[in-house]
Amino acid sequence: MTSKYTALKDHETPLKVLFTGYLCAVGIGYLFALIQILFTHGMADGKFGLSVDDIVYSYYGNRSGTVLEQKLNGSMKENAPEKERFKIMEWVRDGADPYDYKDDGIEKIVQTRCVMCHNKEASGIPNFAEFEGLKPYTAQDTGATFTSLTRISHIHLFGISFIFMFVGLIFNFAETTTMQYKCIAIGMPYAFLVADIMSWWLTKIHPVFAWLVIFAGMGMGVSFMFMWVTSITEMWLYQTVFVKGIGSRYLEWRDSPGVTVADRAWDFVKRVAKQIVPVSLFIKEQWLAHAWPVIKNKLKK
Numbered sequence: 001m002t003s004k005y006t007a008l009k010d011h012e013t014p015l016k017v018l019f020t021g022y023l024c025a026v027g028i029g030y031l032f033a034l035i036q037i038l039f040t041h042g043m044a045d046g047k048f049g050l051s052v053d054d055i056v057y058s059y060y061g062n063r064s065g066t067v068l069e070q071k072l073n074g075s076m077k078e079n080a081p082e083k084e085r086f087k088i089m090e091w092v093r094d095g096a097d098p099y100d101y102k103d104d105g106i107e108k109i110v111q112t113r114c115v116m117c118h119n120k121e122a123s124g125i126p127n128f129a130e131f132e133g134l135k136p137y138t139a140q141d142t143g144a145t146f147t148s149l150t151r152i153s154h155i156h157l158f159g160i161s162f163i164f165m166f167v168g169l170i171f172n173f174a175e176t177t178t179m180q181y182k183c184i185a186i187g188m189p190y191a192f193l194v195a196d197i198m199s200w201w202l203t204k205i206h207p208v209f210a211w212l213v214i215f216a217g218m219g220m221g222v223s224f225m226f227m228w229v230t231s232i233t234e235m236w237l238y239q240t241v242f243v244k245g246i247g248s249r250y251l252e253w254r255d256s257p258g259v260t261v262a263d264r265a266w267d268f269v270k271r272v273a274k275q276i277v278p279v280s281l282f283i284k285e286q287w288l289a290h291a292w293p294v295i296k297n298k299l300k301k
């Protein structure tokens with residue numbers, strides 16, 4: 001393939017160093033971003049590791065109840081007898097009205113059962129001596145707020161488009177990838193970026209879209225990795241990989257006159273077709289495990 005630009009491997013060494021420095025820094029940044037996701041969203045369902053539930057809890061919230069109810073059924077279960085716990089929960093279900101707090105005798109229960117630990121001397125746990133301290137725990141967890149979503153949306157859109165601007169610009173000088181695939185690899189992150197941001201908002205509205213969050217995030221990661229590896233390999237390992245190594249066979253295949261675009265397309269279709277059965281089984285499994293119970297619950301209500 002003749003090109004009008006200087007191929008990556010033919011650039012002056014200082015420019016290669018600059019490109020490499022940038023790619024390495026951004027690559028490490030990407031790793032930290034993944035670790036951060038693991039620690040913030042990853043813990044949302046209380047278990048380590050990222051799952052669909054984490055995404056749902058982060059954006060849609062855990063609407064199965066309030067923190068107070070969950071705690072009263074969980075780690076705070078032993079701190080009040082059944083009847084009193086039930087009374088508190090009933091009050092929460094009825095909207096946690098501040099006037100009923102005193103009238104229904106909730107205050108008395110809290111004062112006798114909870115304030116011995118949850119007082120203002122205690123550090124690290126909320127103070128329930130005043131109603132104001134208890135109030136936040138009686139609200140339903142509706143996930144990310146619109147304010148926070150607006151904030152992270154615009155930061156992500158601006159920041160990540162810049163990262164992919166330069167990664168794409170560097171990758172654009174690659175010579176081993178054909179024009180079509182280059183266009184796809186460079187354009188894909190932007191499509192996935194927009195899909196990713198949109199999917200946060202959609203998940204806020206309905207938890208089914210948590211899948212889109214994962215799919216879009218993975219798409220972005222795959223195109224990033226492809227551009228990163230291709231660029232670095234062409235700059236520093238061109239001889240080893242593309243002349244002597246396995247890359248040479250790829251180049252042969254790419255340039256062989258026998259292979260037309262139609263052949264490639266057909267080959268691609270065949271490969272995709274082989275995947276249809278396993279993929280549809282996977283989708284069916286996920287649907288039964290995650291999406292269907294949600295819809296069933298909605299219908300029941």
Ligand code: HEC
Pocket residue numbers: 067068071072075076079080110113114115116117118125126137
């Ligand atoms: C023996 C001391 C003790 C008593 C009594 C106690 N708690 Fe707690 N509570 C804790 C500790 C310690 C934590 C933090 C660890 C945890 O979340 O399990 C906590 C956490 C909580 C939380 C979660 C706070 C957060 O930041 O997520 C809630 C809600 C709560 N307690 C409610 C209650 C209620 C309601 C009562 C009374 C029925 C009560 N607790 C009685 C010690 C106590």
